[in-house]
Amino acid sequence: MTRRTFRDIHGILLLDKPLGLSSNQALQTARRLVGAAKGGHTGSLDPLATGLLPLCFGEATKLAGWLLGSRKAYEAEVRLGMTTTTADLEGEVVETRPVPVLDDATIEAALAPLRGLIVQIPPAYSAIKQDGVPLYVRARRGEVVDVPAREVDVYRLEVIGREGDTVRLLVECGSGTYVRSLAVDFGAHLGCGAHLTGLRRLWVEPFMAPPMVTLDELRDAAEIGPDQLEAFVMPVDAGLTHxxxxxxxxxxxxxxxxxxxxxxxxxxxxxxxxxxxxxxxxxxxxxxxxxxxxxxxxxxxxxxx
CATH class of the missing domain: 2.30.130.10 (PUA domain)
Structure with missing residues (x-):
């Protein structure tokens, strides 16, 4: 087996994170494939989420924290009629309710209060830390978690598809917004409850039309050689074009x-x-x-x- 050599690579790679991997697992896999000595990512995606995860290598890691406040867009799949402990597929079912007959006007009335500058309560199962401990750790211990509300910006929230009790939403929002919480509040406004069943991040400012690369594409490129891999890495200034x-x-x-x-x-x-x-x-x-x-x-x- 060939031992991989790590080099001082400076730049940004726009990874299409696969389903099932944590952001850190995806980062470390990509970093090893590229051969970058140092790497970081700009904002986590849950293991059940896919899509754009900007990875920073070398000197670009110094910009990672500054990119966290960027505007983002997601495609979210929401299942009506059921709430879960984690507000997504990973949690246990808390309650099921019948989904009423819904027309466009009723759905719009439920979405309208969730746009603009709103106050949101993040999920108890989240990475927000209290006294240095992530909330999801406390929740899994069975502790009662008091999640502080926060102000977030939701610039765009609209239905892009619907099939049965499942609604697909386009969400454009600012930093700190939890799409899981939007799903929960949407279901609450409809009176039937809801949880998130799928989430894909489409873009992160300034990468508005991102040329994403998958881990499989990186693996294929690694078979060819370092030059093929480095072709996927954009210069550091690509993160400052906005x-x-x-x-x-x-x-x-x-x-x-x-x-x-x-x-x-x-x-x-x-x-x-x-x-x-x-x-x-x-x-x-x-x-x-x-x-x-x-x-x-x-x-x-x-x-x-």
Missing amino acids: IPRVELDPEQTRIFGFGQPVPLGQGAEPGRCAVWGVDGRLMALGEIADDGLLRVLRGLNLPTA
Whole structure:
């Protein structure tokens, strides 16, 4: 058996996570296949969920936390008439109720309160930590879990298909939104209960039309060689295309390279930006203050081309 060599690979791979694997299992499998010495992912998907899981390798891992707040879209399959302990297929059935005859107007009335800036109670079986312990660990111990409500943004929520007691929903939302909780609240508004039976993440900002790759495709590429695998890895700056680009002159590059703030002037647009040095190298994720002062949020140590 050939021993795999790990290398300093810097970039982002858009994985189509398969059913049944945790996000970390999917990450470690892809990392070993690619041969990346260091890797991380930007936000977990449950084992029962599939779809886009951006993986960061090398210096791109420094951006993983900043990508977590991105807008996301899902296709969700919801089964009406039954609630479960976990709000999805993994849990035990808590209650079953008959599903009433539903028309489009009734369904829309149940969905309408779930759009916009809403207050949501995450599932007890979730990875949210209290005192350092994930809630799902406490729930599995049989402890009574008090889940704090949170504000989340649901930008889009609409029916894209329906068959019997199963409804397919398109969900576009902000960070921290639990689609399982949306399913539960949808069923509660209809008066029959519901749980999530399928979930696929379609995109994550800034990857709005993602060229996803499967683990099987990575395995096939691994048989050919490293160059074939690295073709799937996008450059680090692919994760920053949704924010402004700032290019520094030689003196600004020198100052910024020491981690010192650089004055850009009052005309600079405040907010996060991708900072490029005079040598054409991505230096950092930066932030411009209201006074035009550019500071480092996350410095990058990428090799020169």
